[in-house]
Amino acid sequence: MTVAAFRLGMLIPEFPTQTHAFFWREITALRAAGVEVHIFSTRRPVEGCPHEWAERAASETTYLFPPRLSSALLSPRDFPGMAQALAYVSKLSVSVKQKARALGMLACAVDFLHHARERKLDHIHGHSAADAAHVLALCRILGGPRYSFHLHGDLPVYGTDHAAKAWDATFVAAAARPMQRELIKDVGLPPERTYTLWMGVDTDRFTPPAQRAESPRGLHLASIGRLHLCKGHVHTFAGLRKALDRGLKAHLTLGGRGPHEQEIRQSIARFGLQSHVDMVGPLGEAAVIDLLHRADGFVLSSIGLGEASPVAVMEAMACGVPPVCSIIGGTPDMISDGTEGLLVAQGDEEGLANAFLQLGRDAALRERMASAARERAVRSFDYRETSRRLLEAIQVSRAPLPQSASQGTAPRSDQAAA
Template sequence: MMRILHLSSETSWRGGEQQLAYLMQELNKINVISFAGVKINFALEAYCRTNRLNYFSLEFAGEWDLKTVHSIIKICKEQSIDIIHAHSAHSHTLAVLGSLWGNKKPIVVSRRVDFPINNNFLSGFKYNYRGVKKIICVSQMIHKVIAPRIKNPKRIITIYDGIDLKRCHNSDRNYLKKEFFIANEEKVIGNIAALAPHKDYLTFLETARLIADALPCRFLIVGEGGMRQLIEARIRDLKLQDKVIMAGFRNDIEMILPGLDVLLFTSEMEGLGSTILDAMACNVPVVATAAGGIPEIIVHQKTGMLAAVKDSKQLATYVLKLLTDADLRKSIIANAKQRVNSFSKEVMAEKTMDVYKEILQAK
């Protein structure tokens, strides 16, 4: 029976943490024993505890945290781990340090960001380290971006994120408006993403300004992060206080998402965009920027609408078109629903399992 140790040093709950949770849950169904090494007292630890997933609490004090390296080695020995799967940059480094320290378990690395690998010795070394057997990219764009720094291209593979296709099946589409006291006649345009620079909420707000006078609507921002004060200040500058709702981090996304009339996804950098997949599965049409791996999900005017990064005028035009052109809206929702079926968490886990098998068979 295969035994996998997943490592993540992340402190927040974002798309990568949801993907790790889906992966562990799906592997459990096929009798793969998974353990998560997670940062103590943070979101992923709480999730594992609540959902009864095997986990170990680790300090993850930094990229050179030898105490955590020692803990990883100890877990591998005591739990007879077959493969270490690193889901974050720091955990990747610590897995490599453990290998250099004698823990010769094969390493798999997940890469979720669409910017190049840093041009320094450590980054080059850890990505090309002989113990790293596979690098899983969540989009072909990431594959293309990192390829120049990887000496053996056969190590790189693309496995798209997977979602729970049934997540919103029993949701009440009126829940959102009831929860946030939004009038029935108002359209709701929203985004669900961390308040981080690469999500480009300033373009979201500029787009909102262009839409706000055209029809009765409200704008919903779901997420938390370091840009909150800047975003709130920009809302005041644009005089959108009565239009924009800052909802913060929510645990009821499966209830909120189906109530959106349009998902407006304005990232300037994006590995793939699993929120887009969730929206497609929930029959919510998407207007997005053509950043990173997003065009691998959205075919313009077929499964969604794509605009150039930071092009608020084009984004606003497409949102208004989806809200006023019933035939286009209906067509995009239907096509997106069909498209998203190939992005299930079951498919993601099956392809990841194939990677594990390939590595162990090659030993």
């Protein structure tokens, strides 16, 4: 795909952080296609980013908060838009305190408008359905470019007033099909203004090792992600404890950081797993690949809301590591149970134990799943293909179509077929 002289703004909250590897891949793929990508973020991240591209990404990012003083004044042509923007804020179904916060978003939107005009942006895509989507909608009201945004988890996680955020979006993408259904049913978006667009992985870099070494500690499980209670680590630990008590020889390497590290360490001790669980902190891409090359299985036991189509699972599958996942978000669309990995109900500790025992006791099953997982990742999750679908969605939504044509048909059916 090649695109001449197309200027795209990309808005990513608190960019870059540990979980933002896909966004950088997407930016890289779009630029390789000829798109002029301008990166924006709401504010600088609090935590550092372990990836090797982080310094470059931060240097290329324009942060909207705090807004520039030079953008504080609007020209006379913008006054009508400001009245509409203030009306937008006043109608939000939130508290007075939150509306006051929304006025801060409006200030950022004014600054965003000036940046968009200075850089002659043709379109802006936001990777959030939370406050960043308000900024996009307000920028559009003020006279900014057309916009779209991505829903990366269940709607309730991303605040309220989603219909307002999407009032003039050319489309809203969902990172998994259950989220797309929420956009249609709960927000009331026409199906033709929605897509299911997965994130992606570099399947040229995330590849299986030439030979996977056998660990002297038995089955090597890996889990990479935020150290948050929603990731269900306690269920992984309980399942591992059950499997060990039934004779499995195994250990788990846990990568990541987050607000609940202390509680997770306490859970490890409570289950007596100190000699079976290694916590290695945040990992850059090279370290993630090294870990996956040494792993026999990948574990994601998330619970509740928020999970969509986890990139960490895609990375594991690309490296030929069979995933053991809870049924959440898009995981049933990503993994054929028993073929590319194993699916268990949320919080099902017995199911997790049985899955670990299956992987640990059946090397042939592991090999078959590893091959199928890799094949699925190449076919469906490569970041160049997922980026192509995003660009196609932007182009289709901007082009005038006959009334009978559906904006979402081609990319959505491609995604479903994958």
